[in-house]
Amino acid sequence: MDSIAGTKSSLTWALHISVALLVIAWIVPTLGLFVSSFRTADQISSSGWWAALFPTEQTIQLRTASPDNQTRAEGLYIIEGNLFEVGSMPSGRISAWGTSARDVSAHAPGDTVDMGDDGRLTLEADGTYRLENDEEFAGRRGERVFVTVAILPEFTLDNYYQVLGPNNREGMAKAFFNTLTVTIPATIIPILVAAFAAYALAWMDFPGRALLIAAIVGLLVVPLQLALIPLLRLHNEIGIGKGYIGTWLAHTGFGMPLAIYLLRNYMVGLPREIIENAKVDGATDFQIFMKIVLPLSFPALASFAIFQFLWTWNDLLVALVFLIDATGETTVMTRQIVELLGTRGGNWEILATAAFVSIAVPLIVFFAMQRYLVRGLLAGSVK
Structure with a gap:
C-alpha cells in the first residue's frame, strides 16, 4: 500500500532526520564563527565559542611593577599595585597563585609568601598586591607571578x-x-x-x-x-x-x-x-x-x-x-x-x-x- 499515490512513505522520518542533520551541520560552524568574531584573543585561545557566555578559568603569567616604582615607608621598601593593571590583561577573581611555574597554585588569595632576597609578597583575590623588602629592590623588571583567574565573558567590537x-x-x-x-x-x-x-x-x-x-x-x-x-x-x-x-x-x-x-x-x-x-x-x-x-x-x-x-x-x-x-x-x-x-x-x-x-x-x-x-x-x- 506504500506505493499508492497520496500515501506517505515509511522512510519519511529518515528524510526529516537527514535534513535536520544538514541544517545543524551548516548552522553550528556559522554560529561559532559569529560568536568568535566578537571575542577577545585571550578568550578564544582559552575556551571554545560554546563557553562564551560562561566565566573561563585560566592560568596566566603576570608581573608586579618594576623596582622603579618602589617607595620607602616604616623602614621597608614597598611596591604596591594591581597585577591586572600591568599590561592589558582582563580583570577577574584570583582563585590561586604561585611564584614558580612548577606550582602555579601553591597559595591562596590573601597569603603572604617569603621569596627570600626578593622580599615578601601578599596577593589578594582582586589582583592587588604588596611587595615589601628590608633591602632596596634591584633589577629592571617586576617579580613574576602565576595566577589562576576566572575571567568573565567579554565581547568587543574592536575586531570589526x-x-x-x-x-x-x-x-x-x-x-x-x-x-x-x-x-x-x-x-x-x-x-x-x-x-x-x-x-x-x-x-x-x-x-x-x-x-x-x-x-x-x-x-x-x-x-x-x-x-x-x-x-x-x-x-x-x-x-x-x-x-x-x-x-x-x-x-x-x-x-x-x-x-x-x-x-x-x-x-x-x-x-x-x-x-x-x-x-x-x-x-x-x-x-x-x-x-x-x-x-x-x-x-x-x-x-x-x-x-x-x-x-x-x-x-x-x-x-x-x-x-x-x-x-x-x-x-x-x-x-x-x-x-x-x-x-x-x-x-x-x-x-x-x-x-x-x-x-x-x-x-x-x-x-x-x-x-x-x-x-x-x-x-x-x-x-
Whole structure:
C-alpha cells in the first residue's frame, strides 16, 4: 500500500532526520564563527565559542611593577599595585597563585609568601598586591607571578573596527569593496546575455538550435581549470589581462552555460498561448521578451543570480589568475583571508571576524532571495 499515490512513505522520518542533520551541520560552524568574531584573543585561545557566555578559568603569567616604582615607608621598601593593571590583561577573581611555574597554585588569595632576597609578597583575590623588602629592590623588571583567574565573558567590537575600520591594517575594508566590484558586474552581465540567448533557444526557430542546446549542456561539465591559462593569454594579448574587465569576462564565460540552461528551461515552460497571442497582435520578439517573458522569468533570474553571486563572491581561483596585482589594490576578500592566515596565524579573533564578514553578504543575499531558488530550479521539470 506504500506505493499508492497520496500515501506517505515509511522512510519519511529518515528524510526529516537527514535534513535536520544538514541544517545543524551548516548552522553550528556559522554560529561559532559569529560568536568568535566578537571575542577577545585571550578568550578564544582559552575556551571554545560554546563557553562564551560562561566565566573561563585560566592560568596566566603576570608581573608586579618594576623596582622603579618602589617607595620607602616604616623602614621597608614597598611596591604596591594591581597585577591586572600591568599590561592589558582582563580583570577577574584570583582563585590561586604561585611564584614558580612548577606550582602555579601553591597559595591562596590573601597569603603572604617569603621569596627570600626578593622580599615578601601578599596577593589578594582582586589582583592587588604588596611587595615589601628590608633591602632596596634591584633589577629592571617586576617579580613574576602565576595566577589562576576566572575571567568573565567579554565581547568587543574592536575586531570589526580593526578589520573594517578606516585605519585598518589588515586591508579587509578595501578587499570588501574590491569583492563587490568583481561580484556585482560578474552577476549582472551573464544574466543579461543569457536571458536573450535563452529566449532565442526557447521560442525562436533557426537552423542549428538543437546543436547549440546540446553544446551548452556539454559545456556544463567542462572544468573551468582547463580554460584559465588559455583565457589569461588571450586577455593579455588584447590588453585586458590583470584587471577587473578580464575577471568580469571570465566569470561571465564560466557562468553562461548554467545561466542559459536554467533560463531556457524556465522559458520553455511558459504558456505558449501568451506568446502566440502577442505575435498575433503584432508584437516583435524583442517586445515579447521585454514585456512578457522577462517579467514572468523573474524566479529563474533570481535563482541564477543567487548561484552566480555566491560563486563569484567566494571565488579564489579566478581572482588569483586574473587579478594579479603586487600592490594589493585589487585584492578580493578570499585572497586577503588567505594572506591573513599566512601572516596572522595566531590572531584568531581577526581571522574569525574577517571570515564572518566574508560570508555575511552571501547569507543576506541567499535569505533575501531563497524563495525564488526552488521555483527556478524546478522550472521545466513538470509539464
